[in-house]
Amino acid sequence: MINNENFSEVLYIDLTHKKFWIKNRPELFSKYIGGTGVATQLLFEECPEHTEPLSPENPIIFAVSPFTGVYPFASKTIAMFKSPHTGDLGESHAGGRSAVAIKMAGYGAIVIKGKCDMPIYLVIKDRKVEFRNANTLWGMKSSFTVGDVIRANEKDPGMRSIMRIGQAGENLVSYAAVVTETYRHFGRMGLGAVFGSKMLKGLMISGKKIIDLTHKKNYITTYKEIYDKAVDSPVMKKYHDLGTAGNIKSLNLMGALPTRNLKAASFEGADKISGEHIAENFLGRRVACSHCPTGCIHLAVLREPYEDEPYFYKTTMVGYDYELVYALGSMVGISNPEDMLKLIDIVEKYCLDSMTTGVVLSWATEAMEKKLITIADTDGITLGWGNLNAYMAVVDRIVSQPNDFYKALAKGVDFASKKYGGKDFALAFGKNEMAGYHTGVAAYIGFTIGARHSHLDNAGYSIDQNEMINEKPSPEEVVDKLIKEESLRQILSSIAICFFARGIYSVELVSKAMATMGIDKSPDELMKCGREILKEKYRFKVREGFAFEKLNIPKRIFELRAAAGMIDEAFFNQAIKYAKKQLIDTV
Ligand code: SF4
Secondary structure (H helix, E strand, O other): OHHHHHOEEEEEEEEEOEEEEEOOOHHHHHHOOOOHHHHHHHHHHHHOOOOOOOOOOOEEEEEEEOOOOOOOOOOOEEEEOOOOOOOOEEEEEEEOOHHHHHHHOOEEEEEEEEEOOOEEEEEEOOOOEEEEOOOOOOOOHHHHHHHHHHHHHOOOOEEEEEEEEEEEHHHHOOOEEEEEEOOOOEEEOOOHHHHOOOOEHHHHHEEEEEEEEHHHHHHHHHHHHHHHHHHHHHHHHHHOOOHHHHHHHHHHHHOOOOOOOEEEEOOOOOHOHHHHHHHHHEEEEEEEOOOOOOOOOEEEEEEEOOOEEEEEEEEEEEEEEEHHHHOHHHHHHHOHHHHHHHHHHHHHOOEEEEHHHHHHHHHHHHHOOOOOOOOOHHHHOOOOOOOOOHHHHHHHHHHOOOOHHHHHHHHOHHHHHHHHOOOHHOEEEEEEOOOOOOOOOOHHHHHHHHHOOOOOOOHHHHHHHHHHHHHOOOHHHHHHHHHHHHHHHHHHHHHHOOHOOOOOOOOHHHHHHOOOOOOOOOHHHHHHHHHHHHHHHHHHHOOOOOHHOOOOOOOHHHHOOOOOEOOOOHHHHHHHHHHHHHHOOOO
């Protein structure tokens, strides 16, 4: 039984000495709630200044929240680490069953430190941690098979979750991901490489605890309020019906769908890779994270005939959503949906971050067009828009890194373009490759100033769509709105809910739901807490050397009309100057 009001135990695991211990940290959870807030503080505690991201000293931190297992959509585990991709704050969120499994095992957070001398996977069962030999799993081509083997080996009842890396993580590709429950990922910023550097192939966690709530009557009423809002919401219905891939057509129509490395913002093949077309022709099933009444995860069925057996098919389930379709579809000029699904599938098997991989492939294609690289660099491969076979071969080599060119591609476009040229079309912000929104200036300011350099930090694209056209805010007003949104999102990621439910969880409702768990924080206090957490993240970034002045801003974004109009470089620069004052000069 876990008393949710005293939910504050942290499990520490030392891989070097194969030891573990548990500490109760109530002061941490009462001040910073859980999730992002707690994980940021643990990062300060455990990550020495200027730690090399792929060294044993870089900690992996997982944190959940008092809402986990208690309220709908509190499905996320927050991972925090120093990013090998950007060199500063690494943060990634994943759903599946991971968060509920951590909570049911009795923990608010887990800290993994050190490095093993051989490949292992961890088994965390309630109060016990076991270190299992993973020699036979290391080098396996498919991360799916790794999951199958761990699942078959660990026959444990209770809520459980299996995280693992693929070959990308083993080979330290700086944007390697960690997959959990096959279709959810700690996708961005290279957590997979940090696992790989520790020889940590995977992690199975299970727990059978029951959560005890004190204020049951108020809890039931508040739960129902949230649940009813979720099932009545047309936005959540949209996530269920078509998933985020339903945005392809609309973003394409408004001229905001990055295409062929953002040489265009609308794609002639958009209809064929749209959420509607994939659902009509390939959708196999939908699945949901634990404790989610929406179920937005869409799986396509890919049928491929065996070469010598025409009526025998290899059938693969391939998860897809907007970001994958943009990055491995329009961005690389692939309009054949089967080709796109094959590319998504190989990227998933290696456990690469799909968004970064798509931008890397598209940068390399343009670099070849512009003769910055040749087939001597690419190992004989001629890259061309929409050429699936070439892209599959490049992805293989990004993972195996047979030469200097692929070693550079395995570090992302910011790194590769510094070596080979092409910085003006290297579409990364804060070294993190862009998401699929050429909506306007607010999206790019948002990518640049967000603590993770992610579209999820502050949703600048929605300012472009809702306000830039009619209201025309000043650069300072745009930045103020983005910082306000990012501060609010610190609360949501400290209670570890899925951002798709952000329209349901107002700050007032969060405060009310907290009260049912004996946590007393007013909406004002929550907003202050959110701003404080964002400040703390910037404190970490600055400590590790982040500075806006060092960033490469690709000129490409100023050359192509966005949905909200041309992006004015002077407006952008004024916004970044002001953001620096707000986010760094005050740290
Ligand atoms: S909406 Fe989708 S990502 Fe969010 S919790 Fe539900 S299934 Fe998971």
